Amino acid sequence: MLTRDDFFLRQDIRFLNHGSFGATPRVLLDECRRWQERMEQQPVLMHRELPALMYQARIALADYLGCKAQDVVYVTNSTFGTNVAAHAIGRTLGAGDEILVSDHEYGACIRAWNTHAVSRGAVIVTAHIPMPVPPIDDIVDIIWAGVTERTRVLFLSHITSPTAITLPIAELVRRARQRGIITVIDGSHVPGHIPLHLDELGADIYTGNMHKWMCTPKGSAFLHVRRELQDAIGPIVVSWGPESQSLHHSSFIDEHEYLGTRDPAPFLTVPYAIEWMTSNDWPAVQERARTLVRWCMDELTSIPGITAMHVDRRDEQLQMGAVLLPVGTNVDDLKRKLYDEYAIEVVVHAWRSAPIIRFSVHAHTTQHDLAALVAAVRDSFAP
Numbered sequence: 097m098l099t100r101d102d103f104f105l106r107q108d109i110r111f112l113n114h115g116s117f118g119a120t121p122r123v124l125l126d127e128c129r130r131w132q133e134r135m136e137q138q139p140v141l142m143h144r145e146l147p148a149l150m151y152q153a154r155i156a157l158a159d160y161l162g163c164k165a166q167d168v169v170y171v172t173n174s175t176f177g178t179n180v181a182a183h184a185i186g187r188t189l190g191a192g193d194e195i196l197v198s199d200h201e202y203g204a205c206i207r208a209w210n211t212h213a214v215s216r217g218a219v220i221v222t223a224h225i226p227m228p229v230p231p232i233d234d235i236v237d238i239i240w241a242g243v244t245e246r247t248r249v250l251f252l253s254h255i256t257s258p259t260a261i262t263l264p265i266a267e268l269v270r271r272a273r274q275r276g277i278i279t280v281i282d283g284s285h286v287p288g289h290i291p292l293h294l295d296e297l298g299a300d301i302y303t304g305n306m307h308k309w310m311c312t313p314k315g316s317a318f319l320h321v322r323r324e325l326q327d328a329i330g331p332i333v334v335s336w337g338p339e340s341q342s343l344h345h346s347s348f349i350d351e352h353e354y355l356g357t358r359d360p361a362p363f364l365t366v367p368y369a370i371e372w373m374t375s376n377d378w379p380a381v382q383e384r385a386r387t388l389v390r391w392c393m394d395e396l397t398s399i400p401g402i403t404a405m406h407v408d409r410r411d412e413q414l415q416m417g418a419v420l421l422p423v424g425t426n427v428d429d430l431k432r433k434l435y436d437e438y439a440i441e442v443v444v445h446a447w448r449s450a451p452i453i454r455f456s457v458h459a460h461t462t463q464h465d466l467a468a469l470v471a472a473v474r475d476s477f478a479p
C-alpha cells in the first residue's frame with residue numbers, strides 16, 4: 097500500500113491540500129529525472145527523437161482517457177488548455193454571443209474567457225448553483241436554464257475547485273450537442289480521480305491535469321479536441337507547426353505539440369505513471385480515500401454550525417470534501433491558525449461570501465491527519 101513515505105511530503109505538516117497542486121511520489125520524479133538526464137546526454141539527439149517519444153506517450157495517454165491519440169495533445173496545465181480554447185473560440189464569437197458558465201468556476205479560467213472572448217464583445221452568462229448544493233441531477237436544469245438563443249459556448253468544470261462538487265457534465269454535453277452549443281470542459285481534477293472516457297463523453301473540448309490526482313510531475317496536462325473541430329482550434333503559441341520535425345500525424349498535433357524549447361520530461365513520465373497507478377491498485381487507493389473523506393465529513397458536520405456542501409450526502413463521491421463554516425467566519429484568521437498552530441495545510445476560503453473548508457485525501461493522507469483537522473476545527477469553533 098502506498099503511504100506518505102512514498103512521497104517527499106514533510107513529516108511535520110498535515111498536508112490536506114492535494115487538490116491545488118498535487119504531490120508527486122519519489123518513483124515518478126525519478127522517472128522524470130531519467131528523461132531529463134537522457135535529454136542532457138545529447139540534447140540534439142533527444143530533440144530528433146522527441147516526436148516518436150511523444151507519439152508513444154500520447155498513445156498511452158489516449159488509451160487511459162478513452163480517446164484516439166490523434167485527438168489529444170500534451171499541454172503544461174489546464175489553464176493553458178482553457179486559454180487555447182477561449183482564444184480560438186473567442187475570435188469566432190460575435191457581439192452579444194453568450195458563454196454560459198456556473199458560479200463555481202476557477203477564477204483564472206473565467207479570466208481567460210474575459211480576455212479572449214468578452215473583450216471582443218461576447219457575454220458571460222453565469223448560472224447560480226446555490227450552496228449547499230442541490231442533488232447533482234437537479235443541477236442539470238439549474239445550468240440549462242441559462243441557455244438562450246445566443247448561447248454559443250458552455251464552459252464548465254467537471255469537478256469544481258472552490259466547492260469540490262461534480263457537475264453533471266455528461267447530460268449537459270448531450271443537450272448542448274443537440275443545440276449546436278460548443279462544450280468546453282475544465283477537467284482539471286478529473287484524471288485519476290473519477291472515471292473518464294472522452295469518446296463516450298463527446299465534449300467538443302476537454303482539458304485536464306495529470307499533475308493533480310494522477311500525481312505526475314507538475315506541468316503534465318492534456319487538451320482533447322473533437323476531430324471535427326480541430327481545424328478551428330489553432331494554437332495560442334505559434335511555433336513551427338507543420339514545419340516542425342514532427343511525424344505529421346495531423347495539423348492539430350503539429351500546431352499544439354511543439355511550442356519551442358521546453359521540458360518534455362513531465363509528459364514522457366505519464367505512461368510510467370499510468371503503469372504505476374495500475375500496479376498500486378488505484379481503485380483501492382481511491383476507495384480508501386473516499387471512505388476517509390466520508391468519515392471526515394461526518395466528523396466535521398457534527399460540529400455545530402458546520403454543514404456539508406451537498407444537500408444529498410450520497411453525492412459525496414470524491415477524494416475532496418467541502419464544508420460550509422458558520423456565517424461570519426474570518427477565513428484568513430482560521431487559515432493562519434490552522435497552519436501556524438496546528439501545522440495543517442488545507443484550503444480555507446470564502447466563495448461568494450460563504451466560508452468554506454475544502455480538504456483533500458490521497459494515498460499519503462492518514463486518518464490521523466484528518467482527525468487533527470477535525471480537532472482543530474472543533475477547537476476553533478468551541479463555544
Ligand SMILES: Cc1ncc(COP(=O)(O)O)c(C=O)c1O
Pocket residue numbers: 115116117173174175176201202205253255256257282284285305
Ligand atoms: C477547476 C480548476 N480549473 C483550473 C485549475 C488550474 O489548474 P492548473 O494550475 O494546473 O492550470 C484548477 C487548479 O486548481 C482547478 O481546480
